[in-house]
Amino acid sequence: xxxxxxxxxxxxxxxxxxxxxxxxxxxxxxxxxxxxxxxxxxxxxxxxxxxxxxxxxxxxxxxxxxxxxxxxxxxxxxxxxxxxxxxxxxxxxxxxxxxxxxxxxxxxxx
Numbered sequence: 001x002x003x004x005x006x007x008x009x010x011x012x013x014x015x016x017x018x019x020x021x022x023x024x025x026x027x028x029x030x031x032x033x034x035x036x037x038x039x040x041x042x043x044x045x046x047x048x049x050x051x052x053x054x055x056x057x058x059x060x061x062x063x064x065x066x067x068x069x070x071x072x073x074x075x076x077x078x079x080x081x082x083x084x085x086x087x088x089x090x091x092x093x094x095x096x097x098x099x100x101x102x103x104x105x106x107x108x109x110x
Contacts, residue, residue, distance in 0.1 A: 006054035007074035009104030083108030
């Protein structure tokens, strides 16, 4: 499996936070911070937009590093991705994400 597929199946290679990090693009960081602040109802600054990928060693956004319940669960269970977890079909955390993202579901199956 591609190392840039997150535990949940999202593709980190297409994430604007990762793209901004890889290209050191502060304008994109500002754009992502503003969008994520609006979507989540919390203040997110451009300085928080640094991430190389969920399953890649290196910097992560504060959410991805320690707040994402899916990532924390997968790390605890020591699975490569949620696709390798016996409970993925009944997992409420994963199910909430997958019901709105068919690409993530396909990535976990692939």
